Amino acid sequence: MAEFLVLGAGMVGVSSALALQAQGHTVTLVDRTGAGLETSYGNAGIIQVEAAEPYALPREFSKLFNYLFEVSNDVTWRLNGVLNMAPALWSYLRHSAPQKHAQISKIYSQLTFRSTADHEELIRDSLSEDLIQRDGLAMFYRESDEFEKATQKAEFLRQEYGVTSRIVDGKAYQQEESALKAAPAGVVHFTQSWSCSSPGGLTQAYCELFVERGGSFVSGDANTLQHTVNGWSVLTSDGEREAEQVVIALGPWSPELLKRFGYQIPMVYKRGYHGHFAMPTHLNRPFLDTANGVLAAPMKQGLRITTGAALVPMDSPAETSQLVRGVNALNQLMDVGKQIEEPQWIGTRPCMPDMLPLVGEAPNHKGLWFHFGHGHQGFTLGPTTSALLMQAMNGEFNELITALSPRERLL
Numbered sequence: 001m002a003e004f005l006v007l008g009a010g011m012v013g014v015s016s017a018l019a020l021q022a023q024g025h026t027v028t029l030v031d032r033t034g035a036g037l038e039t040s041y042g043n044a045g046i047i048q049v050e051a052a053e054p055y056a057l058p059r060e061f062s063k064l065f066n067y068l069f070e071v072s073n074d075v076t077w078r079l080n081g082v083l084n085m086a087p088a089l090w091s092y093l094r095h096s097a098p099q100k101h102a103q104i105s106k107i108y109s110q111l112t113f114r115s116t117a118d119h120e121e122l123i124r125d126s127l128s129e130d131l132i133q134r135d136g137l138a139m140f141y142r143e144s145d146e147f148e149k150a151t152q153k154a155e156f157l158r159q160e161y162g163v164t165s166r167i168v169d170g171k172a173y174q175q176e177e178s179a180l181k182a183a184p185a186g187v188v189h190f191t192q193s194w195s196c197s198s199p200g201g202l203t204q205a206y207c208e209l210f211v212e213r214g215g216s217f218v219s220g221d222a223n224t225l226q227h228t229v230n231g232w233s234v235l236t237s238d239g240e241r242e243a244e245q246v247v248i249a250l251g252p253w254s255p256e257l258l259k260r261f262g263y264q265i266p267m268v269y270k271r272g273y274h275g276h277f278a279m280p281t282h283l284n285r286p287f288l289d290t291a292n293g294v295l296a297a298p299m300k301q302g303l304r305i306t307t308g309a310a311l312v313p314m315d316s317p318a319e320t321s322q323l324v325r326g327v328n329a330l331n332q333l334m335d336v337g338k339q340i341e342e343p344q345w346i347g348t349r350p351c352m353p354d355m356l357p358l359v360g361e362a363p364n365h366k367g368l369w370f371h372f373g374h375g376h377q378g379f380t381l382g383p384t385t386s387a388l389l390m391q392a393m394n395g396e397f398n399e400l401i402t403a404l405s406p407r408e409r410l411l
């Protein structure tokens with residue numbers, strides 16, 4: 001019998017499995033498909049040191065008005081989505097109050113700051129160096145007053161959290177990036193962030209490393225999880241697998257499974273889309289078009305354009321208006337080329353209302369560990385929160401472990 005089952009082989013589950021293995025545990029990793037095929041596949045691939053402050057829900061009337069009437073392309077919503085998530089959204093709004101958000105950012109920034117260092121060893125050991133670019137992330141501002149505000153914010157991020165950036169005039173940036181046919185007003189280039197040309201590929205490479213090191217990766221359905229006299233069991237293609245302890249790393253699918261064990265976990269489900277484009281000129285560095293809520297990143301498949309958040313039920317059909325609107329806006333800055341034909345990808349950011357991932361033991365079950373809710377930065381934070389999960393399992397206590405603990409937050 002393995003000591004640990006890890007359910008879910010996205011970046012968070014695979015990183016958990018590797019961390020447990022490094023501690024000498026026998027681990028079975030279970031996913032219903034393959035490794036890194038869901039949210040960890042289709043994201044923008046940025047390892048986001050710059051994201052020291054998690055996304056808060058704006059509380060200014062003008063911004064909420066823009067969201068309400070979808071004037072801005074950052075957020076779209078459907079009534080059934082908002083009603084389903086109403087308690088979680090209300091809690092999210094409360095946690096977004098400036099003072100509360102500042103406290104949360106003090107915790108969050110400690111996670112994002114070490115994220116590249118926590119990936120480094122895994123990138124090296126999984127021979128994935130060719131997927132990584134250590135050249136930062138650019139934020140484009142189309143209006144001078146927005147650029148001015150962003151410049152001040154960048155200075156604040158530097159002083160408060162050690163996030164470094166370069167402030168570049170739009171025309172000067174255009175000289176560096178030949179793919180641009182028009183210049184934004186200005187660019188903040190966050191220099192410590194990394195980008196990955198295949199987030200799903202990196203997750204798979206980490207999973208292969210886990211298997212090479214003796215781990216077992218099997219296909220199975222987490223919904224068959226049972227609490228047994230010996231611990232936990234799950235049905236897999238290799239029959240029943242049992243372990244003394246289990247880690248739930250099912251990203252946005254985690255709360256649904258945990259209902260069966262008596263946990264009502266509030267989650268804000270922020271859907272995102274991407275499309276790939278056969279851009280004629282290579283883009284050197286990923287950038288966020290802040291005015292239109294779309295991020296353009298060079299990937300193995302072509303230029304990947306990802307959208308902001310759609311507040312819709314998990315199972316609602318794809319609506320690509322946010323992507324189309326973003327692509328049209330990007331075409332003013334550069335020629336994105338023809339869209340590559342493929343099934344429409346949909347992914348959901350699993351966001352906790354207090355903007356922090358849940359990392360630690362379940363409040364009411366021994367040997368049941370939560371490791372999900374990484375929101376906008378799960379690709380960044382998988383290895384980092386796995387290290388903290390190990391500390392929690394070893395009975396260590398510190399400010400970070402307490403802040404992320406389900407016991408502290410769900411009871």
Ligand SMILES: Cc1cc2nc3c(=O)[nH]c(=O)nc-3n(C[C@H](O)[C@H](O)[C@H](O)COP(=O)(O)OP(=O)(O)OC[C@H]3O[C@@H](n4cnc5c(N)ncnc54)[C@H](O)[C@@H]3O)c2cc1C
Binds near residue numbers: 221272
């Ligand atoms: C458009 C978009 C852009 C993003 N960009 C970034 C970015 O640039 N940087 C960043 O850090 N983050 C980004 N994110 C967020 C990031 O992708 C997620 O936070 C992260 O992928 C979550 O990882 P996870 O392992 O928790 O979930 P997932 O990757 O979704 O993994 C969950 C796994 O559970 C499995 N599973 C589900 N149900 C079952 C079941 N019943 N049985 C067995 N297995 C099951 C799934 O198959 C899946 O493999 C972005 C997200 C979106 C949507």
